[in-house]
Amino acid sequence: MDNGVATLDGKVYSVGGTDGKTDYKNAYVYDPFAQAWSALPNMSITRTAPQVAAYGGKLYVFGGWDPYGRPVAKTEIYDPATGAWSIGADTPKPYAGAAVTVLGGKIYIVGGCTYDGCGSTDVQAYDPASDTWSSGTAYPEPISWLGCGAIANKLYCAGGATSAGTTKHAYSYDPSSHSWTAVADLPIDLWGMGYSTADGKFLVSGGVTDSFTTITNQGFTYDPGSDTWTALPNSNNALYRGGSACGFYKIGGSPAGWDAAKNSELLPGYDQCVGIPWLSVDKTEVTIQPGESADVTVSFDANVAEITQPGTFTAQLTVSAKTPYGAIPSVPVALTVNPPRTWGKITGTVTGVDCNGTPKPLTGATVQITSKTASYTLRTDRNGQYVLWLDVSNNPLTVIAAKDGWASETRSVKFKQGMATMADFSLKPDRTCT
Structure with a gap:
């Protein structure tokens, strides 16, 4: 139970968790064609209730409790092509028991638990391309053990545990307007459920209902088009705090307390996992x-x-x-x-020059590009690079490069249609060098 699960290239990955007595850093993969589980290299640390997501052919693992009940900040990335784990940028606010989903090239983590207790309004977004983190608009209520999924260009979340008990509330999040909106409530209050998105629907199954008193095998699917919930077939097992992924797969969980189960099951017909607009x-x-x-x-x-x-x-x-x-x-x-004929490209590299005069690319630096009509905020990639195409009618541009610990730099840039205009920045420390 308390394992993290994700579907990647048709295979199901399950990592971490606990059997109720021992916490694990083990990782496994299930091949539906061979109908068999295989062991993978272990993670570097045990994690219970981590957040696991698949993106760009790799498996990303965030948060979860360590053996001492502290949330793990380290991000671990598994690449099936190499069979090895690597390290990503630490999570700014690590949580266990949070919801996770992928939307618009970013991995969102919502709510969760710390060492001291459960219930948070934090919304964090990880960008795999630049290996950087940003914050989203706070969730409408402190929450943990909820379910979230992405459909089209919005994020949908439902259920979870609050300080007042189990909730049936559901919300949608629009990253373009940075706002949460209430949608139709779940038919029942629910927390610790399995969840996923598939075929343009948001799915939940199992978990705890009746204000922490009943573990259920009920499930529901949400249709954003009609703003309605419809009952799913009951799962074979009434479990909570297991892993789940598109398929609709449910792996592990517990029928009561800390009595972890080996059960794994599939609700067929929900295998269209990723919508490509x-x-x-x-x-x-x-x-x-x-x-x-x-x-x-x-x-x-x-x-x-x-x-x-x-x-x-x-x-x-x-x-x-x-x-x-x-x-x-x-x-x-x-x-x-x-690009359209009247567009041009502005691109460049943001470099930090330390007190010893040594330059290095700044990953995750903010590049603010402002034209006469609009403003664009970019983040540099692993190589400190950024790029933006615009119509030349936006000339001239004001470009600001900034990152914590470095003095920001501003310049005016004029670019030409059909051409790449370079605008590099060399930032100096924001403190006096001695």
Whole structure:
């Protein structure tokens, strides 16, 4: 129980947790085609109730309690391609028992528990591309053990434990307006449940209801389009505080107290885990006879709200079949979006020069670009680089580079259409060197 679970490339990963007596740093992967679990290299530290998410072909693990009940700040990243763990930027405010989901290229962590108790309004966002953290708008109420999921361009959260008891409240979060909005309540109060998103729906199953008194196997699905909840089939086991992931998989948990179970189960039909707004197919299921084939038309659309910049966008079409012949390779797809004729690119590197005169790229530095009509806030990547395409009608630009511990720098930049204009920054320490 208290394990973290995520689905990555059709396989199910489960890490950490406890059997009620011993805490674990073990990691495992389940292959649905082989119908078998395999052990992976252990994490560096035991974690109970961590947050686990899959993004960009890698597994990210945050928070959880250490053996002494303290939340773990270290971020660990597992790469199936190399079979090894690496370290990411520490979580600014680590929690156990928080909800986690992926939205717009960022991993969101909502609420959670500390060493002293449960219930937080903190919303934190991790950017895997730049290995940096930022804060979101506070959750409407102190919360832990809730469920969250991303659909289209919004985050949906429901249930959880509050200081007043178990709640059925549900909310949506819009990152573009940085605001939470109440949506339809859960049919029952619920905490410690399994949760996921699939097929454009938000799913919850199991957990504790009746204000901490009853462990249930009930489940529900939320449709953002109609703002309604619909009952799911009851799970085979009434468990709480287990791991869950798109599939809809439920791994581990407890039927009561600290009596951890080995149970794992799947609710079929919810395997469309990731929605790609610029990609669509004309059919998602076909029935063919031996020796026959079927065509599937794949369509691309660059005119979606999620695409605001030129570049190459990649995805994979996952194909599964009820055959005895094993896994079917995914189909890679790519969409290249070219800049409009009147656009130009501003790019550069933000470097910090320490008191010894040694330069180093500043990861996660803030670059504020302001034009006559709008303002854009960027974060530098691992190499200290940033890039933004704009229409030349925005000239001239005011560009500010800043990071904690370094003196900010401002300059005016004029860029040209169809060209890349470089604007590098060398920041000095914000203290007097001795």
